[in-house]
Amino acid sequence: MLEQFIFVGVLLVVALFLPVVLIGLAWLLRPKRPNPRKSEIYECGLQPHGENWVQFKAQYYIFALVFLVFDVEAVFLFPWALVYNWLPLYAVLEGVLFIALLAAALVYAWQKGALEWM
């Protein structure tokens, strides 16, 4: 078990190393001629108006909330799916009931219009 995670650890180090080396190589090779005009921000050629970190649509929050329901559900369902082959029929039915309860949440959100993009 630990043996396996040592491999994962080594791979993660290699995986971090690879892009760092590539970007480092580019840092060595690329020209460096900084210029205040060059680093000016522009959007389609014009000076942008106002701040970049603006208020954004609240709709995104609603989708994030609906997502949260199902993401937590999936975490609960993984153990259930894993031991599925050893479960009796009523335990499978309980799992289906759990899914149906959450599906009801989806239907509620749908009826409330949370899934409409305005």
Added chain:
Amino acid sequence: MESLSRFLAFLADAIVNIGDWIRGLLLGAGLADPWVSLIMKAIGAIVVAFFPLMVVIFLIWAYRKVAARMQGRLGPNSSGTWAGPYGILQTFADAIKMLTKEDIRPQGIDKIPYNLAPILVVFASIATWAVMPFGPKLIGTDLNIGIFYILAFSSAALVVFLMAGWSSNNKYATVGAFRSVAQLIGYEIPQLLAVLTVVMVTGSLRMQEIVGQQKIPLLFQLPVTAFIFFLASMAEVNARPFELLEAESELVCGYFIEYSGMKFGMFYLGEFMNSTAVAALFATLFLGGWRGPWVEQAPIMGTIWFLVKMALMLLVWMLIQITLPRLRIDQMLAFNWKFLVPLALANLCIIGLVNKGITEWFPGGVSAWTRAGILLMANVGIFLATWGILAALERREQRRREAWRAAQVGEVEVSA
């Protein structure tokens, strides 16, 4: 003659044999056993990490060739300068160009996330390859949480996109980041539910066990699940119909608009690496991974089968991406939340009940073929029911539209 047969026996399981040979060399050099195993792990990790890189170099070239052929435009072969036979060196030329480009950092960026994002995007997509089974004995490491590990790392891309978009001090990038959150979290749900169905039928999270269970590839047992997984994972790697996060014609480049040089190259690389990982995952989960004829005699064939299946999925991915136009954001969200998620939930429940029902109905146990046949019939049932519901909804919508149009016409006549 004898040396030839020994060579063939070596070739039959070449990669494992080369590994054993290196291990023998290290042990012969008098190294202690734990060190040898650590060095072997390091070599394995380097091979696993470089595999997607090699595939991507080839894939970018192949993608350009296929796109040029299908859309009737010039490909890497006709870029003006000679780029090797069939333009195969074009990717290398691009890489060298990216290495020598200046890194322009715009004013007012958030430095740490801005610089970290291009590193992490490649990091996360290489990390998923740790548990990918390349052959009967060829796997980075066969973790007992294999598929869960892959899902965890593949959803890390979302955080990276948000980091890149939010820190770039550009409104296009910020909009791209918002969209990436809305799209990637949404399509994660059907993907998770499709994987859950696979886990339920195969009874394991271990990748080798999932491959081992597929005497009949799961594509032929659970086609609806495969369909859901395919569409959701296309959205996860933002391929063309779901390409809202970088929508070239409206957001210019989306979340990585302000990156230049090698940092831009990292995002490009990460995107193709993610597609490769998703193709490999589909091949493993639904097409039987390394399983195929002659694998018992020559395990190296398993790797070849795996590569062939992965290439096939990548070709399908390319063809869809080249052909289809982009969806609008409301269509994209509606397609996910009002079609894929309910379908995936219903699919999970029905397959769970039917599969358990088979076990309860036949106490003596059934052959794999009977089970596959019944599961396939259940899938056809789900497909027909979905089709029926969609057709009924379409008819209702059409009636409403006609009624609305008739009312409009009436009003015009009255006012005239």
